[in-house]
Amino acid sequence: MTESSEERVESVGRVDDIPENGGLVVEVAGESIAVFGLDDGYFALTNVCPHQGGPLGDGKVEDECVYCPWHGHQFDIRTGEHGQMSQLDCQTYEVEQRGDELFVHL
Numbered sequence: 001m002t003e004s005s006e007e008r009v010e011s012v013g014r015v016d017d018i019p020e021n022g023g024l025v026v027e028v029a030g031e032s033i034a035v036f037g038l039d040d041g042y043f044a045l046t047n048v049c050p051h052q053g054g055p056l057g058d059g060k061v062e063d064e065c066v067y068c069p070w071h072g073h074q075f076d077i078r079t080g081e082h083g084q085m086s087q088l089d090c091q092t093y094e095v096e097q098r099g100d101e102l103f104v105h106l
Contacts, residue, residue: 008106015100018042023066025057029106032057033093036077038064043077044093044104051088 012026012035023034025047032047034057045066047057054070061067065074065083074083080090094105 009096009103010106012044012095012102012104015042015097015102017102021061023047023057023059023061025055026104028104031106033104034066035095035102035104036061036066038077042095042097042102044095045075045077045080046091049073049075049088050082050090056090 010028018024018037034047035044049068054068059066059069080092082088096103
């Protein structure tokens, strides 16, 4: 894989670090990111809810969505899309698994 000079790949932990039905919150290059595990892989979103800044990594995970713990806004873990308001869609990041290690592409 060839990386552009602007892309960074950072280690964010191990597969076992992700809590069941929850997110792993990591700080990468000054950004708070929440990493989630689903049956078909690992996905990362900004940890900051675009509604009012709630910590998405602390939210409940259900049906491949995360619910902001502050006001219940729902986001698709794979795409970052808000369930009802596209202006609240979240930034997503590619996650790569190498063995048991997880890496986020910035």
